[in-house]
Amino acid sequence: MNDASHAAFSRSYRRALVSHIVTGGEAGLREAYEMGRQAVSAGLSLIELVSVHHQALADELRSSASASDATLAAGQFMAESVSAFEMIHRGFREAVDRSEEARRSAVVIRSLSHFCSDPALASEDKASIEEVLRLGAEHAREFTDAEHCSIIALVDGSPLLVADPPGMPTSGAHLSAKRTETARLTIPLAALSGRRIGTLDVQARNGAVFSSDDTAVLVLLAEMISAAIERQTLYASRP
Amino acid sequence: MADETRIPVASDVDMVVARSQARMLALRLGFSNTDATLIATAISEITRNILAHAGNGELVIEPLYENHRFGLVVEARDSGPGIRDIQSALGDGYTSRGGLGLGLPGARRLMDEFEVISTVGSGTTVRMTKWRIRDDLELLRARRAVREADGGS
Numbered sequence: 001m002n003d004a005s006h007a008a009f010s011r012s013y014r015r016a017l018v019s020h021i022v023t024g025g026e027a028g029l030r031e032a033y034e035m036g037r038q039a040v041s042a043g044l045s046l047i048e049l050v051s052v053h054h055q056a057l058a059d060e061l062r063s064s065a066s067a068s069d070a071t072l073a074a075g076q077f078m079a080e081s082v083s084a085f086e087m088i089h090r091g092f093r094e095a096v097d098r099s100e101e102a103r104r105s106a107v108v109i110r111s112l113s114h115f116c117s118d119p120a121l122a123s124e125d126k127a128s129i130e131e132v133l134r135l136g137a138e139h140a141r142e143f144t145d146a147e148h149c150s151i152i153a154l155v156d157g158s159p160l161l162v163a164d165p166p167g168m169p170t171s172g173a174h175l176s177a178k179r180t181e182t183a184r185l186t187i188p189l190a191a192l193s194g195r196r197i198g199t200l201d202v203q204a205r206n207g208a209v210f211s212s213d214d215t216a217v218l219v220l221l222a223e224m225i226s227a228a229i230e231r232q233t234l235y236a237s238r239p
Numbered sequence: 240m241a242d243e244t245r246i247p248v249a250s251d252v253d254m255v256v257a258r259s260q261a262r263m264l265a266l267r268l269g270f271s272n273t274d275a276t277l278i279a280t281a282i283s284e285i286t287r288n289i290l291a292h293a294g295n296g297e298l299v300i301e302p303l304y305e306n307h308r309f310g311l312v313v314e315a316r317d318s319g320p321g322i323r324d325i326q327s328a329l330g331d332g333y334t335s336r337g338g339l340g341l342g343l344p345g346a347r348r349l350m351d352e353f354e355v356i357s358t359v360g361s362g363t364t365v366r367m368t369k370w371r372i373r374d375d376l377e378l379l380r381a382r383r384a385v386r387e388a389d390g391g392s
Contacts, residue, residue, distance in 0.1 A: 026259035026279075030251075033283050037341065079273065083280035087345035094348070 001042045009035075009042065013081075014056035021060060021073045028073075032080035040084045049085070053078050105217050108143050112136060112221060116228040129155050129232050130162060136200070136225045137164035144185075144214040146202040153189055153198030153229055156236060183209045187222040191230050200225065243301035248315075249294070254286040257298045261313065268302055268309045270371050278311060278369055281346040285315045285365050288342050293319025293362065303368070307378070310351075310370045318362040325355050 001009065013035050020028030039049050057074045064070040116132060133151045141149035141164045150163040189198035200222045204210060244264070246257045258279040265275040282298065289296040296317030303310035322328045328343050343365070347353040350367040357363040373381075 026255050026262065029279070030255045030258055030283065033280055040341065076272075079276045080280070083276055083349075084341065084345075086277065087280070087284075087341055087348055090348035091344065 001044050001048075005042065006044075006048075009038065009044070010052050010055065012038075013052050014059065017053070017056045017074060017077050018060055020077050021064070021070045024073060029076060029080045032077040033083060036081035036084035039081070040088060046082060046085045049081060050078075053081065101213055104143065105213060108139050108217060109220055109224075112139055112224055116224045129153070129229055130160060132225060132228045133160065133162040134164070136221050137162050140164075140200060140202055140218055140221055143217055144202055144210060145205070145208070146210075147205045149200070149202045151189075151198065151200050151225065153225070155229060156233065159198075185210050185215060185218060187218050189222055189226040189229065191226065197226060197229055243299050246298045246300070248286055248289050248296045248298055248317075251290070254283055254290075257282050257286055257300070261300050261311065264300060264302060265311055265369075268311055268371060269373075269377075270311070270369070274369060274371065277349040278313070281349045281367060281369075282313055282315075284342050284346040285313070285367070288363075288365075289315060289317045289319070293317035296362075306373075308370050308372050310368050312366065312368045314367075315365045316362065321359040321361055321363055322355065322357040323359050325357055329353075329355065 016028070016031045016035055020032065036049070044052075053074070057071070060074075061067050061070055112135065115135060133153060137149040137151050140146070140151075148163065148165070150161065152159055152161050154160075183204040185202045187200040188196055189200060191197050200218060202210075202218065244260050246253060246260060248254070248257065261282050262275045262279050265278050266272075270278070286298065296315060296319070299314045299316070301312050303312055329347060330344060343355065346365075346367065349369075351370050352366075352368040354366045355363065356366075
């Protein structure tokens with residue numbers, strides 16, 4: 001906002017404030033809201049708006065018969081004016097939270113990717129794949145703050161099941177009893193050929209839901225786990 | 240419902256009426272002045288949307304009474320063009336007519352619950368709710384008032 005625009009805004013603000021101090025009512029408060037919206041659109045900062053307000057109030061109090069009434073009305077007017085800034089500020093906080101979520105995702109993916117891509121895994125026995133599944137289930141559950149995660153994978157032709165936390169019941173009867181209350185995500189594990197080699201299943205806590213970020217990270221985890229299993233299978237089948 | 244207030248929306252004057260009705264109800268439900276201001280602001284944003292995109296519509300404002308909390312629900316309905324991509328419309332930066340995208344995403348941030356139902360060509364309904372938690376002292380006073388009323392009848 002340049003100086004001329006700032007001066008024009010200040011004059012408009014003072015007119016609206018004085019009108020509200022004199023007549024009161026919702027119409028004046030609505031005008032305050034419009035002034036705040038105009039300030040946000042013009043790029044005026046909250047500190048500048050507060051300064052405009054205080055200057056307008058000081059000018060009015062010099063000529064006002066009842067300073068306390070004028071101050072009370074001016075306070076209401078100010079609150080309405082800054083409500084537009086509150087929307088922006090909350091948007092900023094949401095953006096910070098999303099950024100932190102993205103950072104967490106990157107850390108989890110990087111950690112598991114580093115582990116799964118270790119060539120030593122392919123040369124070890126079934127126990128190393130079990131470790132990959134265990135780590136994957138742990139990351140999946142922690143990242144999504146799920147109640148339970150289980151991974152079933154076909155390794156060397158036989159199913160291998162891991163769960164996090166360990167010891168949680170994985171029977172269908174238990175899960176289906178909770179299905180009506182909780183969200184659940186099931187991500188397939190697949191070889192490069194598309195052949196299904198397992199599933200990654202996470203169950204949310206009561207009342208919780210999974211976000212699109214949760215799904216995206218779980219899909220990536222499933223792909224890394226699938227690649228590690230396939231690598232081990234290929235190595236085990238070599239002559 | 241007996242407690243609801245219906246406000247037709249066709250001009251800026253109706254925005255003032257809607258704000259005023261919502262503010263009075265909010266203060267009656269025990270919301271703070273700040274929360275009453277935020278509710279009025281959210282209503283302003285939704286009403287602006289109606290006027291800008293549909294030309295006219297209706298607001299329904301009603302209280303919600305639960306044991307441990309009171310709520311204020313606002314439902315805004317119009318028969319305008321509808322929203323093709325609701326997810327985008329609720330994200331920042333999206334605007335169909337220029338501006339900062341304060342409208343729907345801005346209103347969503349000020350309320351506790353926010354739902355948009357829209358069909359292209361058939362209109363849009365926005366339902367938003369703000370809650371006030373009743374603290375232990377208020378609950379105690381309410382129970383005492385009920386006991387005294389029962390004892391006196």
